Amino acid sequence: MGSYLDGVVVAGDRRGRKLGSPTANLRIGADVGLADGVYVGTVELEDGTRHSAAVSVGRRPHYYEAGERLVEAYLLDFDGDLYGQKIRVEIGTLVRGQRSFESEEELVEQIASDVEAVRALHG
Ligand SMILES: Cc1cc2nc3c(=O)[nH]c(=O)nc-3n(C[C@H](O)[C@H](O)[C@H](O)COP(=O)(O)O)c2cc1C
Numbered sequence: 434m435g436s437y438l439d440g441v442v443v444a445g446d447r448r449g450r451k452l453g454s455p456t457a458n459l460r461i462g463a464d465v466g467l468a469d470g471v472y473v474g475t476v477e478l479e480d481g482t483r484h485s486a487a488v489s490v491g492r493r494p495h496y497y498e499a500g501e502r503l504v505e506a507y508l509l510d511f512d513g514d515l516y517g518q519k520i521r522v523e524i525g526t527l528v529r530g531q532r533s534f535e536s537e538e539e540l541v542e543q544i545a546s547d548v549e550a551v552r553a554l555h556g
Contacts, residue, residue: 436467437523438504442515445505446496452537454544456489456505457515459522463502471547473525473554476506479518484508487544487551488522491531495540509548526554 440459449455457476461467469491476486487507492500506522528550534540 435523435525437521438465438467439519439521440504442518442520444516445503448496449505449507452541452544454487454507454541454548456507457518457520459504459506459520461490461502461504465502467524468527469502469531471528471531473528473551474506475523475525476508477521477523478515479520484511485551485555486522487528487547488524489531490524494531495533495537507544507548509551528554 438459438461440461442457443460445456445458467490472488472490474486474488476484478484486509489505489507490503492502494500504522528547534543
């Protein structure tokens with residue numbers, strides 16, 4: 434089995450909705466044995482439903498030089514408020530590393546292609 438992370442969804446910068454990819458954010462320590470990057474993932478909600486997700490692990494280098502380390506999950510088929518929910522994020526294949534971009538538009542384009550990669554890998 435792959436690795437997973439349990440946690441309570443915390444508020445982020447609320448930028449994700451504007452970018453078109455709202456994320457459920459969990460705080461994680463630096464000691465979690467998981468490299469920064471973008472992963473294929475699955476998120477299990479409190480009601481037991483499971484959702485394919487593009488999962489970003491890291492410190493958002495496009496915005497911060499040394500940001501807080503977060504796990505951010507963009508659920509592909511879900512639209513709703515997850516703040517305060519206890520969720521499980523299952524981590525699958527690594528898609529790429531974290532990076533910064535020339536512009537926010539380029540980050541948005543990259544996230545769109547990450548989502549396509551996640552859909553393809555989930556089948
Ligand atoms: C699939 C995916 C890939 C991401 N890749 C990066 C990245 O390479 N660099 C980066 O700085 N942030 C990356 N992010 C994080 C976004 O910057 C972050 O979700 C966005 O700024 C919204 O932040 P907020 O949830 O605090 O509002 C990624 C997010 C997702 C969902």
